[in-house]
Amino acid sequence: MSAVSGAGEAERDKVNSQAVAGAPCWVTLLSRELPASQAFYGNVLGWSYRAAGLGDDFCVALSDGMAVAGIGALASSLQVAVSWTPYFAVADVDEAAARIRERGATVAVGPLAFHTGRAALAMDPDGAAFGIWEGAVRSDWTVGRGSAPAWLELRTRDTVDAARFYGQVLGWAPETEGGFTLVHEEDHAVLRQEEQVVARIRKGAVQAAPDPRSRPRWHVYFRVGEVSRSVEAAVKDGGAVVSSDAQEATLRDPDGALFTVTSR
Numbered sequence: 001m002s003a004v005s006g007a008g009e010a011e012r013d014k015v016n017s018q019a020v021a022g023a024p025c026w027v028t029l030l031s032r033e034l035p036a037s038q039a040f041y042g043n044v045l046g047w048s049y050r051a052a053g054l055g056d057d058f059c060v061a062l063s064d065g066m067a068v069a070g071i072g073a074l075a076s077s078l079q080v081a082v083s084w085t086p087y088f089a090v091a092d093v094d095e096a097a098a099r100i101r102e103r104g105a106t107v108a109v110g111p112l113a114f115h116t117g118r119a120a121l122a123m124d125p126d127g128a129a130f131g132i133w134e135g136a137v138r139s140d141w142t143v144g145r146g147s148a149p150a151w152l153e154l155r156t157r158d159t160v161d162a163a164r165f166y167g168q169v170l171g172w173a174p175e176t177e178g179g180f181t182l183v184h185e186e187d188h189a190v191l192r193q194e195e196q197v198v199a200r201i202r203k204g205a206v207q208a209a210p211d212p213r214s215r216p217r218w219h220v221y222f223r224v225g226e227v228s229r230s231v232e233a234a235v236k237d238g239g240a241v242v243s244s245d246a247q248e249a250t251l252r253d254p255d256g257a258l259f260t261v262t263s264r
């Protein structure tokens with residue numbers, strides 16, 4: 001369920017989460033069946049896999065040999081929806097969990113101890129799932145660079161409320177020297193690490209929407225060389241196309257997890 005499926009699977013190239021507090025540090029797919037998920041994303045995104053050192057239900061997805069994401073077949077045992085979930089580094093997972101609860105949100109699972117740190121799975125006040133991680137994180141994994149996702153996006157009910165919540169929980173500030181800067185731009189907010197955009201917060205989601213695509217949630221964008229090839233592979237392997245154009249397509253895997261491929 002946590003960043004341990006990538007952030008804790010090896011000891012090399014690691015830093016402590018305290019040094020990068022507030023940073024997106026990993027993304028994990030909570031799936032129902034690991035082999036089926038591996039086959040689907042291998043065909044759609046060209047991923048290969050290696051063991052995460054956490055048992056048969058975990059693996060690390062690789063692109064050209066570099067770690068991209070973790071997959072854990074835990075959705076059924078945790079009784080949560082199949083989904084892509086971002087994890088954010090925190091200096092102290094207990095303090096972060098307390099801040100989450102104090103601000104009207106929910107800590108759904110944990111904090112749990114793993115061999116290189118501790119994690120918790122939470123839901124923000126509008127119901128969007130995210131994780132927090134205290135411990136070893138990959139120093140070579142940064143959203144927007146290398147093998148990591150292109151960017152993350154929170155689709156939420158109210159941009160200002162969401163920005164305030166995550167800013168208070170994760171330490172994002174309107175202006176900082178280095179670190180993370182959260183800037184409001186017209187109808188959305190942008191989180192930057194120095195000059196690199198790592199996340200966006202957009203309004204318009206509806207908590208009571210019958211379609212889960214319209215509810216508040218975190219969304220992960222993966223870079224691909226050719227969007228049309230990924231779309232074709234997703235449909236062939238039992239997925240579905242939610243929306244698409246020449247440079248971007250939002251897809252649903254066979255278990256219902258949403259993600260976007262982009263060539264931007």
